[in-house]
Amino acid sequence: MAKVKGAIVVDTExxxxxxxCMPVCADNVISMSKDVNRKGYHYAxxxxxxxxxxxxxxxIVCPDRAITVYRVKVSA
Amino acid sequence: MSExxxxxxxxxxxxAAIRAGVxxxxxxxxxxxxxLIEYLMSQKTEERTxxxxxxxxxxxxxxxxxxxxASTGKKVFTSSSSPGVSLKQEGISYIAGAELPAxxxxxxxxxxxxxxxxxxxxxxxxxxxxxxxxxxxxxVLAPSSVQEMSDFVExxxxxxxxxxxxxxxxxxxxxxxxxxxVELKPQQKRRTDAEVIxxxxxxxxxxxxxxxxxxxxxxxxxxSEKMEARVHRLLKKYEQMExxxxxxxxxxxxxxxxxIVAYGSSARIAQKAVEIARSKGVKVGLxxxxxxxxxxxxxxFDLADQVKGILSVELNAGQMVEDVKLSTxxxxxxxxxxRTGGIIHTPEEILEALEQKIIxxxxxxHHKTRESSIL
Amino acid sequence: xxxxxIIKPENQVFCxxxxxxxxxxxxxxxCGHGTAHNLTMEVIDEMxxxxxxxxxxxxxxxxxxxxxxxxxxxxxxxxxAPAVATAIARTWPEKYVFTYQGDGDLAAIGTAETIHACNxxxxxxxxxxNNGIYGMTGGQMAPTTLxxxxxxxxxxxxxxxxxxxxxxxxxxxxxxxGTYYVTRQSVHTHKNVRKAKKAIKKAFENIKxxxxxxxxxxxxxxxxxxxxxxxDANKWMEDNMFPYYPLGDIKVNGKLK
Numbered sequence: 204m205a206k207v208k209g210a211i212v213v214d215t216e217x218x219x220x221x222x223x224c225m226p227v228c229a230d231n232v233i234s235m236s237k238d239v240n241r242k243g244y245h246y247a248x249x250x251x252x253x254x255x256x257x258x259x260x261x262x263i264v265c266p267d268r269a270i271t272v273y274r275v276k277v278s279a
Numbered sequence: 280m281s282e283x284x285x286x287x288x289x290x291x292x293x294x295a296a297i298r299a300g301v302x303x304x305x306x307x308x309x310x311x312x313x314x315l316i317e318y319l320m321s322q323k324t325e326e327r328t329x330x331x332x333x334x335x336x337x338x339x340x341x342x343x344x345x346x347x348x349a350s351t352g353k354k355v356f357t358s359s360s361s362p363g364v365s366l367k368q369e370g371i372s373y374i375a376g377a378e379l380p381a382x383x384x385x386x387x388x389x390x391x392x393x394x395x396x397x398x399x400x401x402x403x404x405x406x407x408x409x410x411x412x413x414x415x416x417x418x419v420l421a422p423s424s425v426q427e428m429s430d431f432v433e434x435x436x437x438x439x440x441x442x443x444x445x446x447x448x449x450x451x452x453x454x455x456x457x458x459x460x461v462e463l464k465p466q467q468k469r470r471t472d473a474e475v476i477x478x479x480x481x482x483x484x485x486x487x488x489x490x491x492x493x494x495x496x497x498x499x500x501x502x503s504e505k506m507e508a509r510v511h512r513l514l515k516k517y518e519q520m521e522x523x524x525x526x527x528x529x530x531x532x533x534x535x536x537x538x539i540v541a542y543g544s545s546a547r548i549a550q551k552a553v554e555i556a557r558s559k560g561v562k563v564g565l566x567x568x569x570x571x572x573x574x575x576x577x578x579x580f581d582l583a584d585q586v587k588g589i590l591s592v593e594l595n596a597g598q599m600v601e602d603v604k605l606s607t608x609x610x611x612x613x614x615x616x617x618r619t620g621g622i623i624h625t626p627e628e629i630l631e632a633l634e635q636k637i638i639x640x641x642x643x644x645h646h647k648t649r650e651s652s653i654l
Numbered sequence: 655x656x657x658x659x660i661i662k663p664e665n666q667v668f669c670x671x672x673x674x675x676x677x678x679x680x681x682x683x684x685c686g687h688g689t690a691h692n693l694t695m696e697v698i699d700e701m702x703x704x705x706x707x708x709x710x711x712x713x714x715x716x717x718x719x720x721x722x723x724x725x726x727x728x729x730x731x732x733x734x735a736p737a738v739a740t741a742i743a744r745t746w747p748e749k750y751v752f753t754y755q756g757d758g759d760l761a762a763i764g765t766a767e768t769i770h771a772c773n774x775x776x777x778x779x780x781x782x783x784n785n786g787i788y789g790m791t792g793g794q795m796a797p798t799t800l801x802x803x804x805x806x807x808x809x810x811x812x813x814x815x816x817x818x819x820x821x822x823x824x825x826x827x828x829x830x831x832g833t834y835y836v837t838r839q840s841v842h843t844h845k846n847v848r849k850a851k852k853a854i855k856k857a858f859e860n861i862k863x864x865x866x867x868x869x870x871x872x873x874x875x876x877x878x879x880x881x882x883x884x885x886d887a888n889k890w891m892e893d894n895m896f897p898y899y900p901l902g903d904i905k906v907n908g909k910l911k
């Protein structure tokens with residue numbers, strides 16, 4: 204069956220490092236970065252980009268809509 | 280063509296509002312103004328002109344409904360009486376701060392507290408000094424007849440939309456409930472929604488169309504510089520009102536040696552007192568402020584050079600008298616007379632007060648010869 | 655496949671709605687207000703009704719909703735949004751009018767306006783974010799604060815004997831014939847967000863039917879007020895708020911469930 208690959212782009216200046224996106228990611232893609240944005244928040248990033256399926260769970264719980272999600276079908 | 284009718288003040292105002300193409304009314308029962316909402320409800324205004332009339336759950340809800348409809352550019356008003364108008368003060372302050380056009384009617388009754396249902400003019404301070412919080416004022420029209428109750432509705436809306444500001448019609452139980460003949464203007468067509476958007480679409484919340492940015496109605500400015508700019512915008516309006524929209528009436532003032540200042544129902548009674556005094560050779564004049572803000576300050580300042588004393592006649596314990604004193608800059612004795620508790624003073628009582636407080640008292644303080652008695 | 659190949663515009667499946675402005679949300683990190691704002695605007699965007707939608711903002715944390723929602727909005731005095739919305743809906747019967755309020759605004763000072771707007775069955779949507787505390791003013795007890803729950807004005811925990819028990823406004827208004835759709839949702843997990851969005855969409859679609867008010871409560875966290883991290887707060891919410899404020903539809907198409 205066609206496999207799906209996903210990826211997210213986090214607006215690191217909008218992200219407030221609240222971590223609400225983490226528990227909803229079934230594949231533990233997201234972690235908080237070590238460095239901080241201009242407001243001093245550790246922002247989210249894809250620690251395991253390979254695992255992302257583009258399911259949008261993280262994006263729809265993000266209060267600040269800092270996450271944009273991409274998804275593409277890949278041949279097996 | 281206009282129509283001649285015999286109506287109560289409250290009803291004349293309601294009918295005039297329908298004819299002025301008003302879009303909505305939100306009110307609540309309270310004596311002595313309930314005839315206004317009763318009349319509106321009896322007129323099936325939705326069918327007559329499409330005008331929305333709704334009895335709210337409280338005066339607070341009613342004034343906030345006015346705020347809501349006004350924020351969309353609709354012509355909207357409310358009415359109440361003293362205790363109810365106290366409840367509306369926060370809403371009125373919001374309407375002033377958010378710069379919205381709206382009309383509020385106060386048919387004053389005796390206070391404070393639950394007070395009495397009889398007429399009074401004890402809400403003068405609340406009306407002209409800003410009853411709510413913050414630096415704002417109301418443009419205040421004071422009708423003294425059923426005709427003016429009718430005419431002032433359209434005048435009030437003209438001012439409200441000229442300045443995007445709340446306007447108060449300050450009546451009282453006497454003017455509100457007495458019947459007089461009134462000439463009613465012909466029915467004006469109510470603006471269509473498109474006309475409202477054409478007139479007010481630059482600021483009103485009518486739905487953000489693609490051709491413009493969103494409109495926001497708020498009185499909140501957390502940044503002090505913005506809040507100060509907003510206050511200065513309001514102050515400029517009030518200066519313009521004072522320059523362009525002051526209204527008053529002078530009766531027998533040209534040769535007056537004594538002056539009575541009175542508005543609304545007191546002005547009618549004072550007019551009789553002037554007649555009696557003149558019939559006895561004492562030259563008394565009457566200055567009737569029609570707008571309480573703006574106040575006829577300059578006119579009083581000038582008259583103070585001409586008269587020996589001024590009596591401020593108000594159905595309260597003495598409120599407008601302070602503004603009369605300030606206007607005359609204390610060049611001449613200014614005293615107050617007025618029954619309270621809902622009792623209506625008589626022309627004779629006014630003359631007695633004029634004599635005791637001004638004519639005699641005036642002569643002692645200003646070493647003048649004793650005038651002939653006017654009683 | 656490299657990430658750079660995936661994140662091409664044509665592969666985009668989710669992004670922020672254009673009905674939210676670019677202003678940074680003033681809400682604390684992880685606060686449900688942000689999510690509720692976005693869901694509301696996403697619904698309005700998808701329904702294509704932005705040009706005919708007028709919002710009413712309350713006093714409270716979401717007083718600044720008009721800085722974030724890219725539609726015409728009027729800010730109402732504390733508690734009075736349902737009255738403001740009533741007048742807008744009555745003078746503009748074809749518009750989509752909604753209020754967005756917190757628990758202090760709707761269930762304390764605005765109780766009368768809430769009850770009577772619902773009782774009149776005004777053709778509006780009420781979005782009621784219940785986080786059991788006054789957030790904007792720094793964490794005071796609200797009508798929806800749980801028994802024993804601490805706040806700056808119930809520092810030893812809310813005492814039901816002296817301050818009564820939390821008010822279930824949603825169940826209360828559901829008893830009024832004027833309410834057509836009454837539901838309680840939350841926005842802290844992807845499942846709840848999807849349900850909440852469906853509920854908000856149903857509420858706005860009900861406006862076309864003109865059959866009464868749609869009342870959507872969103873139980874949310876208040877991280878600063880509860881003094882917890884966002885995820886801890888969401889866990890605490892599940893364990894403490896949901897038992898008292900059970901999620902789900904309470905009234906659908908005018909009939910109690």
